[in-house]
Amino acid sequence: MKAARALALVALASAAAIAHGAGRDPRRGEEIYSRCLACHALAYDRTGPRHCGLFGRRAGSVAGFAYSDAMKRSNIAWNAKTLDRFIADPLKTVPGTTMGYAGVKDARERGDLIAYLESAGKSEECRKAR
Template sequence: MAGALTPRRRALLAAGAALLLAGHAGLAAAADGADLFATHCAECHSLREGRDKVGPSLFGINGRTAAASAGFAYSEAMRRSAIQWNGLTLDAYLEAPAARVPGNRMGFGGLPDAAERKALIAYLAGIK
């Protein structure tokens, strides 16, 4: 029968449904990340290239070396950290900034929830 659901067609439909759900989860994570940024970061950090606030702009943070944004007065601790920002280093830093870079000046205690950090990091990865 031409329209019958063969095992192959069932597998293809299941794969397609999984992709749709994964895409939806990705959109939800981005929305969550935007909300988290607005709640925890936006008061001190901008997402506009070259527009620093109390903290440096986070535009294009992924792949950037810590304390590398020209014109921002970083702490000595951050300048010495030599951190290359990526998903792993951002996760560790956002969990406990003072523990990851002792002596940094960021007045943020950290984001203890791993799912929230993941959503925020995914959101920041798209800002470039």
């Protein structure tokens, strides 16, 4: 009984750690980011806006990028939590977005992807892009 309780506590602790970002792997996230490369790049705008400077940026605010009205009106500030929600289901989170994509449904993959985006934002490529 004690063993079962201990296992349950470990499982709960693991779930909490994942929820708070521990165990997120930016290297796995970089591989997942390759799915985004039809439309996005880190340092420059493409069909989608650049990702350098993403954390802390308000949605729809990259100068010169033609956002949808929905994104401009979304009142989102990008952080790990808002990115997680958006990436899980872009069309449901911001109805009218031009990101016509079903989303990354696996929570761990989203965590890894967000860890990569955060890490890449501090990279030399992004420092140069400022």
